[in-house]
Amino acid sequence: MSTDGVSIVIIDDEPPIQKLICVTLRAHGFKVAEASTGQDGVVKVSTFRPDLVILDLGLPDLDGVDVLSSIRSWSQVPILILTARDQEQEKIKALDAGADDYVTKPFSMGELMARIRALLRRLPIGSNEGSILHCGPIDIDLSQHTVMRGSERIKVTPTEYELLKLLAQNSGRVLTHKYLLQHVWGGQQWQTESQYLRIYIGHLRKKIEEDPTRPKIIVTEPGVGYRMLFPD
């Protein structure tokens, strides 16, 4: 994927981290703008209109989640959260507030780049109707509602299909339990219903994973949700 001309705003108050990310992203051909406070970040995002925002949750002036909500109130730009807090509640709070994905510090550059690519690859909803989604060894035919592994057809239930499609359309991104339940089941009481999700993920894995106990396609983000990976 070409990264030329793709612009990214980094909102982080720690100069070393900022510099590290800047240098790496510039080397990969991104255009980068930096902000070290939440307020400055919001201004930069509104003036630069970037293709992606990297936001640190621990900022000196504003709470990261507030910055997030502020940007989300007028922009759908993908937002990647950097967090030193490895507490699931914080991550979920940020994801529910509109963040698209998160990376926990300390992170490897490979991981960060993979997340950025996944977010930039995301297609607008509805644009891929009728096409075929390729998820590693699995192909999902959206017009035929079929799931294929090579030439072999995998039998799935309607709910499994919806779940798989949603994960595949957002491949590379983490989807929270709440998000998946709301979009597949339309459920409101997502906390009490999260067993459904686990059951269906379990069955899907038995059907599409080589070793369901060590999944390679649908991976668990403990306490947060699920992410579909493309086996490289």
Place this chain on the structure above:
Amino acid sequence: MITKTDHLRLFPYLYVVVFVTALTFVIHVTGLSIERVNAAVLYLIPVLLTSRMWGRGPAYFAATLGVVAFDFFFVPPMLSFTVSDLRYLVSFAVFLFVAFITTTLTSELKLQIYKMRQNEEYTNALFLLSRKMAAASSLADVVAVMQSIKPAIMYNNFALYVPKDEHVLQRVVFDDHSAWMPIDGEEQIVKWVFEHQEKAGRGSPRLSQSNRVYVPLSTEQVVCGVVAYDLFHDNKLFEEQLQRFDTISGVCALAVARVQLAEQAKSVHLAKESERLRNILLDSISHELKTPLATVMGSVTAVIDGDHVLTDEDKQELLLMIREGAMRMNRLVTNLLNMVRWETGMVKLQRRWCYIDEIIGAALEQLKDTLTLHPVMVKIPDTMPFVYIDDVLLEQVIVNIVSNAAKYSQVGEPIEIAVMLRGEGLQIAISDQGFGISKEEQPHVFEKFYRSQNANHHPGTGLGLTICKNIIEAHNGWIKACDNELALHGTTIVLWIATKFQQDIGYEGDVLLCQQTESVSSLLTMNHPYRN
């Protein structure tokens, strides 16, 4: 106005009137009055019974009423208080004298019985006191015991003062029921009693007007506090009570002294223990942080300064070393932070319904780099229900144990994870075929900063298993290390956690997608278990 208690107090007199009237009637009807001496003696019956039942007042009243009735009805001239024969006056006097003496004797007997009962209660209470005090392990226990004997010793309330530091004595606050209102200057009184080892308050030269008694708590060696007793206002057995306070205070003093000594010993032990931990912590951290830091700094400076002499391969190798060093430091910091979170009670369990295979899968995914050199076998029953646990924390447990298993075994040696339901919980056994842990060391590997002798050559802080133990115990479970019995050498870590179970729900209602694609959209809306 006549109150209820006044009623009760008047009743005996009423009974006496009824009794004497009835007796008079009976004497009259049966003709016993012909021999007047008989009648006079019969009038002693109400006196005796009354003094036995109601005490002196009603008994005196019965005696007087008896004489009056006898005089009025049976002494000639009948139905008049006049006495024709003056010798009858002597009889009256003798009658009254006998009645009064009997009453007094009976009352005294009654009082003695009362006192004996009191003594018995007191003896029982004392016995109970010494037995309970022997078991008291804290000042709160001592106060609780003192509370429990309050009714038997008959004091209103009490307070236990113990020295807080060299100058101040502090009251042991126990609960709200024993609200103790300090009188003016009580602190000074208590301090004076403590310093002079003399009693104060009622019954002693100092503060004799007070309604309280202050007794120093002293054993042969030490003075350990002061007990203050608050007395009832209408206190009767005062002398005996004062002696009892001495006895109780003596028993109390022994208990308080013992508790204080135990606390001192404990704080000395704690101080030693915390010093030991601090030393280990410093050693461990300085070693565990400085080693990777040295690698990182060395490699980085090598890359920066030696840019022109290093080949690309050399640089790559140095960079890998930097990554390894940084990861090691990250592990240490994470472990330390987790430890602090546990010790400060910041971790709260968040139980959720989970699949155990999913948790193990996530743990193995996290360890995939480490585990490339070790085959991992996972054995989970097919019919595994949902378990109600904190998935994030349990994953951490599995990561810690499995990474240990990998760390302490040779390349290629397998690791096995076996899950089963056992009793009201879930058991997980993680076995390796590594160096193993000696039987003597097995119970200790979960202690903070403990490193096995075999592990000395490997980097580590001795925190990983401690964190596991904390997590498992928070789940009301247990964890232990034993020999891997299915292999020649190696260790098995067995853990059990209490959990509820839930079988699969709602999946059966979902049909497989059929061949006809037209009907899919209708199936999608119809067959959601959630909507059913």
